Amino acid sequence: MASISLGGTPVTTIGELPAIASSAPNFNLTKTxxxxxxxADYKGQKVVMNIFPSVDxxxxAKSVRQFNEEAAELEGTKVLCISRDLPFAQQRFCGAEGIENVEMLSDFKDGSFGKSYxxxxxxGGFSGLHSRCIVVLDANGKVLFTEQVQETADEPNYKAALEALMDA
Structure with a gap:
């Protein structure tokens, strides 16, 4: 169980992020x-998972925009933006914002991604939603880097996540 904060109020998650060098848990997420x-759909590619409570x-929203900019420069890498938002809301956001370089995925059906990760x-008020995290995988699905943002309102460390890709 990780201890983080939401608006300065201490909250916990149901577990811990996958360990560095471990195999990432499989998932079934819904595309837009x-x-x-x-x-398995991403085998052979490096993966950056930008995980957050809601694109709304x-x-x-800022993290999706930032990774959309960064992803345009990354070869052999997929950036997955994952939340429990409905796919329709994710698609509407991307259309309105001109987001084209990341893939939006939803864990709305059963929340199994948030649980297994x-x-x-x-x-608390965000119970059942995802905490703000980054998980970076190599082309074989091994965990290279993780970050669970201590204060949910703060942005992730984009630079550290992208540097983990360069070292792989």
Whole structure:
């Protein structure tokens, strides 16, 4: 269980992020076209998972925009923006913002991604939503880097996540 904060109030998650050098847990997430994405779909590519509570909040939206800019420069890498938002809301946001370089994925069906990655809020106003995290994987699905942002309102360390890609 990780201890972080939400608006300065202490909160916890249901577990811990996957360990560095471990195999990332598989997932079944929903794309904006309502098809399913699994970890196996990204085999052979490096992956940056930008995970957050909702694209309808300022910091979450900013992280999607930032990674959209960064992703345009990354070869052999997919940036996955993951939340429990409905795919329709994710698609609407991307259309309005001109987001084209990241893939939006939703854990709305059963929340199994948030549970298996240990990042779901366990209590409070955001209970059931994802905490703000970054998980970077190599082309074989091994965890290279993780960050669980201490204060949910803060942005992740984009530079550290992208540097982990360069070292792989």
């Amino acid at each position: 076209d309502l098809s399913t994405a699994t970890l 909040t300022g910091t979450c 240990g990042l779901e809020f366990s209590a």
